[in-house]
Amino acid sequence: MASLLTTASWPPTLESWKLALESLFLNIITDGHLLVETLLVVVIVALLLQKSYQPQKRPLSEAEIDQLCEEWEPEPLHPPLTEIMKTFKEPVLESAAGPHTVVNGKDVINLTSFNFLGLIGNEEMQRVSRAAIEKYGVGACGPRGFYGTIDVHVEFEERVARFMGTEDCILYSYGLATAPSTIPAFCKRGDIIICDEAAHWGIQNGIHLSRSTVAWFKHNDMDDLEAKLKAVKEEDVRKKRRKVVNRRFIIVEAICQNTGFVTPMDKIMELKKKYHFRVIVDESLSLGVMGKTGRGCTEHFNIPVQDVDMIIAGMGFAFASIGGFCCGSHKVVDHQRLMGAGYCFSAALPPYLASNAIAAIDQLEMYPSLLTKLQDNVRLLRKALQDTPGMVVGSNENSPVIHMYLKNSTNSFGGDFMVLQKIVEKMLDDKSVLLTCTKRMPLDRVRWPASIRIAVSAGHNDKDLLAAAESLKVVAASVLES
Amino acid sequence: MVQVPYFTALTTYFAYALLFAIGHIRDFFSCLLWKEKVADGYAPLTGDFGDFYIRWVYHRIHDCFNRPICSSPGAWIDVVGRERLGTSNWILKNTGGVRRCLNLGSYNYLGFAAQDEYCTVKAIETLERFGASTCSGCFDAGKTTVHEELENLVAEYLGKEDAIVYGMGFATNSSTLPALVGKGCLVISDSLNHSSIVVGVRGSGARVKVFKHNNPEHLEKVIRESIAEGQPRTHRPWKKILIVIEGVYSMEGEIARLPEIVAIKNAYKAYLYLDEAHSIGAMGQTGRGICEYTGVPFADVDILMGTFTKSFGSCGGYIAGSKDLITHLRHTSPCHTYATSMSPAAVQQVTSSLKVIMGRDGSRRGAEKLRNLRENSNWFRQELLKLGCQVLGDEDSPVIPIMVYNPGRMAEFSRECLKRHVAIVVVGFPACSLILERARFCISASHTRKDLEYAIDVIREVGTIMRIFWGKPTPDLLADVPSLAAKLAAKTQ
Known part of the structure; x- marks a missing residue:
């Protein structure tokens, strides 16, 4: 080239x-x-x-x-039975679970049922329930969607919404199915839930089913809650998020079923607003108990009910019925009518139980003295129990459920349980007082010591309560000292 | 399973496409015009597909669901009239009018939903003695003598050592399964199992594999593969394998192929969980469910589950099994301890209706009811087939679905039947998959032949307008379209 x-x-x-x-x-x-x-x-x-x-x-x-x-x-279908499982025998009631009931043919003082207002066996409620069974039969025979909606269900929802002062209300057929339906209806994968670590199993189950990201804060510890909320906000700043894309919830119980402590709702509302979280409150124990007219924690803490996004509650407590409901705005309720698994896929509540609950609300509105009577009873019993030998009273004074713990704990749930169960059995056999120990399922993540759980009712009279407290002192002394 | 005719599938998809398109367009403009009122710093409360579906599909047809009634859910019911309030909002308002309709919707298989000369009296007696609620869990003060009686009676009825009773059918599944299986266990679930089973399995933390609906061959394939492969990633052997099936599928009306499944279960050392929600009290010579109907010994099914909502006209559910299993469940199933125990009056309703079924009330009403139910179901199914409906399910099953496919057609079918005083159930998403809309008839022993003839007349008339007679019934063609629930279950794992 x-x-x-x-x-x-x-x-x-x-x-x-x-x-x-x-x-x-x-x-x-x-x-x-x-x-x-x-x-x-x-x-x-x-x-x-x-x-x-x-x-x-x-x-x-x-x-x-x-x-x-x-x-x-394969492993056997279930693990071998433990000693407690083999020996434990629950009391079988032979009459209604009112303030007095019959066990083993003996009349006993019942301090176990969550019959806070003493409405079990209430004459007016009995009459309403009987009329409902006569008119509607017992079961609803289908889910709400498929002709299981009886007019009393609709009436109940309207009545509760009016009572609570919310826009709307949705009725579930079981108390324990309410939280596991409501929570997954709104919380999805990627959403954030901050929940009290002592929340009852229904809430835990709901959170598990929702697959949201969850952080547990120490029981009733507002500083810990704030730290958790702050961490979420800081994450936003760190990741330079301009718009919040995931839903955020704080889930608490107004009165904790596991511990009997009252949640400081005023503080929760303050934090919720500050950190832009929505709040779901379980009012199972506080409805018909707290507040001047029994409208629960919102009334007690003077919180506008609209500020609470969702209120869930079971009716097997003060209302002396069965079922559960969720109160909130139209949007909150309407969404659950198709997305709440326990509403959509389960048979409706037997209509007589809805009628029964409506009558309970009527009773509460008609006789607000029930509330003061309950509070008096709680005060009386708490005072009488103060110097029980070997035991401490450990719940809030507003709570109708009193938990009694061992002073010298064995540091294990099972160990405490065995001791307390002995007291409970002795109370029933020797003193004719029906008490119960808290029980914890293996699926429950709550770690809280075992206690004797005493549910006070407005139906108890002073004499019974004082007698029960005296008996407990005697039995506790004999069991714990031997 | 059904094979969707091509043209119908096309129109159904087109209908959904149109609905979704209109929904999105309206959402787009309403976003522009009226900014959605979500407070600053919050994400919208609802915003997923479910919410979109509710607003733009479900709300158009929601008058077909949740219809309130103001009578007992017996053979004839009083349906409360409703109408839309205005055009823009979707709230339905009661008009106050009442229409007496033939009830083909409730699960009132044996007719115990209506007032009964024996059961209602007993239920009221118990209500008076025990009140409506015990306000405590079964271990505290929630167990009464009526609860004990029912648990013993259920165990005896099903030939099992013991039984446990829960206050809600849904919760029976959703709280028993987590107490039985957990991490390292495998659940093999039918693709069309009920939502409560899906929830229960998801709550348990066990792995799930789904087998084709009611297809033992596929079940065997899945089970063999699973044992051979072991747990994913670690390849450790599974701790245990639980097969979960239903006796009668509520949306298909199909009867489980129990003998084949039991044979597989025995051959591969798996455990079997049988949900008899729709079959207990309704199937078998004496109403003992699918085991009796298919001639499988009760001992071959490890866990028998069922509900009292359907045949017994009450609420709640049960688990029957060996003594140790039930004791274990009592101490580990959260619903037993934490939830309020079943209402004593409802318990008594079940006990009494069971006694009637077992002939212990001193009459032959139970056997009569069972015979009536079978005859009614088979007669009705035959008539529907003669009309040319595409009928799902098996002979003897009291659940009789017919395919309607199109969502618009489904809604109109329900409305037109209601106008003619027949209350039927139409099923769409989320209870079945989007394009397999169907109408479902639940036959009751309390229906008279005249009632059913009337229903057939109405279905003939409305069906002609709706064109739901698809000609000759098609045999099983196994075009598998798993339901959304099944897909969700598969996706979770």
């Missing part, structure tokens, strides 16, 4: 072309370049085209699978 450019005259003749090409080829071939490079290219192409190395797959043969199936030994 060089010769072409330098030597020959321009334009090049045919001769000079020939010369140039010959010299070029000769040069390359003699240099060996072409050969080496061509070879390289061939090798690269060959390597590229080669199949990548894969170990040979040999799926299990049928015979091998047969053998694996043969060899597989």
Whole structure:
């Protein structure tokens, strides 16, 4: 090529072309370049085209699978029964679970049922329930969607909404199914829930089903709650989020079922507003108990009820019925009518229980003295129990449920339980007082010491309460000292 | 399973496409015009597909659901009239009018929903003695003598050592399953199992695998693969395998192929959990459910679950099994300890209706009811087939669904039947998959032949207008369209 450019005259003749090409080829071939490079290219192409190395797959043969199936030994369906399971015998009631009931043919003082207002067996409620059974039969025989909606269900929802002062209300057919339906209806994967660590199993189950991100704050510890809320906000700042994309909830119980402590709702509302969280409150224990007219924690703490996004409650407490409900705005309620699993896929509440609950609300509005009577009773019993030997009273004075713990705990739930259960059994056998120990299922994540749980009712009279407290002192002294 | 005719599938998809498109367009403009009122710093409370579906699909047809009635859910019911309030909001308001309708919707298989000469009296007696509620869990002060009587009676009825009674059917599943299985266990679930089972399994933390609906061959394949592979990633052997099936599927009306499934279960050492919500009291010569109907010994099913909502006209559910199993459940199932125990009057209703079924009330009403139910169901199914409906399910099953497919057609079918005094149930999302809308009839022993003839007349008339007679009934063609619930279950794992 060089010769072409330098030597020959321009334009090049045919001769000079020939010369140039010959010299070029000769040069390359003699240099060996072409050969080496061509070879390289061939090798690269060959390597590229080669199949990548894969170990040979040999799926299990049928015979091998047969053998694996043969060899597989499953665990038994359930683990072996523990000693407590074998020996524990629950009391069987022979009459209504009122302030007095019959167990083993004996009249006993009942300090176990959550019959706070003493409405079990209330004459007016009995009359209403009887009329409802006569008119509607017992069961609703279908889910709410498919002709299981009886007019009393609708009436109940309107009545509760009016009572609570919320826009709307949705009725569930079981108290424990309320939280596991409401929470997953709104909380989804990626949403954030901050929940009290002592929340009852229904809330835990709801949170688990929602698959949201959850943080547990120490029981009733507002500083810890604030720290958790702040961490969420800081995460926002760190990730430079301009808009909040996930829903955020604080879930608490107004009065904790596991501990009997009252949640400082005023503080919760303050924090909720500050950190832009929504709040779901479980009012199972506080409805018909707290507040001047029994409207629960919102009334007690003077919080506008609209500020609480959702209020859930079971009716197997002060209302002396069965079922649960969720109160809130139209939007909150309407969404659950299709997305609340326990509403959509479960049979409706037996209509007589809805009528019964309506009558309970009527009773509460008609006789607000029930509330003061309950509070007097709680005060009286708490005072009488103060100097029980070997035990401490450990719940809030507003709570109708009193928890009594061992002064010298064995530091294990089971250990405490065995001791307390002995007291409970002795109370029933010797003193005719029906008490109960808190029980904890293995699925429950709450770690709180065992206690004797005493549920006070407006139906108890002073004499019974004082007698029960005296008996407990005697029995506790004899059991704990032996 | 059903095969959707191509043209119908096309129109159904088109209908949904149109509904969704209109919904999105309206959402878009309403976003522009009226900024959604979400306070600063909050994410919208609802904003997923469910919410969109409720607003733009469900609200158009929600008058077909949640219809209030103002009578007992017996053979004839009083349906309260409702109408839309204005055009823009979707709230339905009672008009006050009442329409007496033939009830083909309630699960009142044996007719115990209505007032009964024996059961209602007993229930009221118990109400007077025990009150409406015990206000405490079964371990505290929630167990009464009536509860004990029922638990013993259920155990005896099902030939099991012991039984446990819960206050709610849904919660029976959702709180028993987590007490039985957990991490390291495998649940093999039918693809069309009820939502309560899905919730229960999800709550348990066990792995789930789904097998094709009512298909033992596929179940065997899944179970073999699972045992051979062991747990995912670690490849440790499974702790235990629990097969969960239903006796009669509530949306399909199909009867479980129990003998084959039991054979597989025995061969591979798995455990079997049988949900008899719709079959207890309704199937079998003496109403003992699907085991009796298919001739499988009760001992071959480890866990028998059922509800009292349907055949017994009450509420609640039970688990029956070995003595130790039930004791274990009593101490580990949260619902037993934490929840308020079942209402004593409702318990008594079950006990009394069970006694009637077992013939212990001194009459032959129980056997008569069971015979009536079977005859009614089979007669009604035959008539529907003669009309040319695409009928799902098996002979003898009291649940009789027919395919309607199109959402608009489904709603109109329900409305037109209601106008003609027949109350029927139409089922759409989320109870079944989006394009498999159906109408479902639940037959009761308390229906007279005249009632059912009337219903058939109405269905003939309305069905002709709606064109739901798809011609010759198609045999099982196994076009598997798993329900959303099943898909969700599969996705969780």
